[in-house]
Amino acid sequence: MPALNITKAFDPSSIAGGQISRLTITVQNRQISGDLGGPLSNIRFTDALPANIRVAGTPNATTTCTNGVFNPVLVGGETSFTLQGFDLPFNTSCTAAINVIANIQGTYVNTIPVANVEATLQTSIGGGKTTSNGPATATLDVTSTVLPPEVILVKRITRINNTDITGFVDGPGTEDNDARWPNPTTDSLRGAISQTNVRPQDEVEYTIYYLNRGQSSAGGLRICDPIPANTSYVASAFNGSTPTDGGLPADLGIALQTGTTVGDRRFLTGVNDAPDRGRYYDPALGEVPAATGSERCADPNNPSASLTSNPNGIVAVNVTRTTGTPTFPLVPNATGAGNPPTSYGFVRFRVRVR
Structure with missing residues (x-):
C-alpha cells in the first residue's frame, strides 16, 4: 500500500487576472505506530502547473519539510517545480508553498499525479520505493484576463x-x-x-x-x-x-x-x-x-x-x-x-x- 498522502490547495482559490495565489502542497507519511510505522526518506515530488499559470516574479518559496530543497532553485516564470531530499517520520506531515500568478481568465485544475511522487521505505521492510495513495488536485479560478507588460x-x-x-x-x-x-x-x-x-x-x-x-x-x-x-x-x-x-x-x-x-x-x-x-x-x-x-x-x-x-x-x-x-x-x-x-x-x- 502506498505510504504517502499528498494534498494541495490554492489560497485564495479565486483571483483576478494578474493577482497572486499561494499554492500549498502537504505531504503526509500515512504509516502509523504499530503498523510497520517508520520514517520515509528521499521524498520528492514534481508539480507541473497548468497552462497559463506560472511561478510569480517573487516566488516566496518556503517549506517545513526538513532538508527539503527546491531543485532547481525557483525563479519567476517557471511552469513546474520539484521539492526533494526530505524525510518524514511516521504519522507526520510537512508542507511546501510558493506564489503563483495567472493572467488569462479560466478554471485551472492543477494535479500532481502518482507518477510524480516518490519515497524510500524504511529498511525494516525492505527499503523499496513507495508513492502516494492517489493524485493531489486543486482548482484555481481566474475571473478576468490581464495581459502582462514586458x-x-x-x-x-x-x-x-x-x-x-x-x-x-x-x-x-x-x-x-x-x-x-x-x-x-x-x-x-x-x-x-x-x-x-x-x-x-x-x-x-x-x-x-x-x-x-x-x-x-x-x-x-x-x-x-x-x-x-x-x-x-x-x-x-x-x-x-x-x-x-x-x-x-x-x-x-x-x-x-x-x-x-x-x-x-x-x-x-x-x-x-x-x-x-x-x-x-x-x-x-x-x-x-x-x-x-x-x-x-x-x-x-x-x-x-x-x-x-x-x-x-x-x-x-x-x-x-x-x-x-x-x-x-x-x-x-x-x-x-x-x-x-x-x-x-x-x-x-x-x-x-x-
Missing part, C-alpha cells in the same frame, strides 16, 4: 569626455532588434557596446534605453545600474541643465527621458529628495537599496533576489511616479515603432575612470 533594456556607451558616440550597434541579443523601437535606431539606440580607447580620468556616459513591448501598461518601473568597478559616479554631470525633477537644483547626475522627444527629458539628483525620481547609493556612506518594496533593486545576476551589497555605487531611477510634476504613473505598451511615444525612454549617467 519592459526590455538596452545599454550603450553614448559619450566619451565631450564627444558623443553616434550610430547603432547590433548587440548579440535580440532586444535591440525589436521592431517597436522608435525609428531610426541610430537615434533611439545610439551608442557603442564597448570602447577600447578609454584612459584614467576620462568621463564615460552610459545610457540605458527601455521599451515596453508587452501587452499592457507597466507601472512601478524602476531601473537600477551598479557603477562599474574602477570608476566613480559624476554627481554634477548635468548641473545647470533644465528642467529638473522636483528636487534640489544641484547634484544633477542623472538624465531621465520618458518619451521620444527632448521635451520628455528631466534632470535628476542623486540625493534622496523625493519627488525627484533619481537616487545614487553611495558606497562611501554604506548606502544600499531597500531589500523589498518600491525602493528595491534587483540583482542583475539573479533578478528574483535583491542587491544587498554596494561596492562601487548604484544609480537607481523610479521611471514612473504618481506624485510630483509631471506625474507619469504608467509606461504604455508599444503598438508600433515609437507608438505611443512614451512607451520608450532612457536613463543616463556618467562616470570617471580612476
Whole structure:
C-alpha cells in the first residue's frame, strides 16, 4: 500500500487576472505506530502547473519539510517545480508553498499525479520505493484576463569626455532588434557596446534605453545600474541643465527621458529628495537599496533576489511616479515603432575612470 498522502490547495482559490495565489502542497507519511510505522526518506515530488499559470516574479518559496530543497532553485516564470531530499517520520506531515500568478481568465485544475511522487521505505521492510495513495488536485479560478507588460533594456556607451558616440550597434541579443523601437535606431539606440580607447580620468556616459513591448501598461518601473568597478559616479554631470525633477537644483547626475522627444527629458539628483525620481547609493556612506518594496533593486545576476551589497555605487531611477510634476504613473505598451511615444525612454549617467 502506498505510504504517502499528498494534498494541495490554492489560497485564495479565486483571483483576478494578474493577482497572486499561494499554492500549498502537504505531504503526509500515512504509516502509523504499530503498523510497520517508520520514517520515509528521499521524498520528492514534481508539480507541473497548468497552462497559463506560472511561478510569480517573487516566488516566496518556503517549506517545513526538513532538508527539503527546491531543485532547481525557483525563479519567476517557471511552469513546474520539484521539492526533494526530505524525510518524514511516521504519522507526520510537512508542507511546501510558493506564489503563483495567472493572467488569462479560466478554471485551472492543477494535479500532481502518482507518477510524480516518490519515497524510500524504511529498511525494516525492505527499503523499496513507495508513492502516494492517489493524485493531489486543486482548482484555481481566474475571473478576468490581464495581459502582462514586458519592459526590455538596452545599454550603450553614448559619450566619451565631450564627444558623443553616434550610430547603432547590433548587440548579440535580440532586444535591440525589436521592431517597436522608435525609428531610426541610430537615434533611439545610439551608442557603442564597448570602447577600447578609454584612459584614467576620462568621463564615460552610459545610457540605458527601455521599451515596453508587452501587452499592457507597466507601472512601478524602476531601473537600477551598479557603477562599474574602477570608476566613480559624476554627481554634477548635468548641473545647470533644465528642467529638473522636483528636487534640489544641484547634484544633477542623472538624465531621465520618458518619451521620444527632448521635451520628455528631466534632470535628476542623486540625493534622496523625493519627488525627484533619481537616487545614487553611495558606497562611501554604506548606502544600499531597500531589500523589498518600491525602493528595491534587483540583482542583475539573479533578478528574483535583491542587491544587498554596494561596492562601487548604484544609480537607481523610479521611471514612473504618481506624485510630483509631471506625474507619469504608467509606461504604455508599444503598438508600433515609437507608438505611443512614451512607451520608450532612457536613463543616463556618467562616470570617471580612476
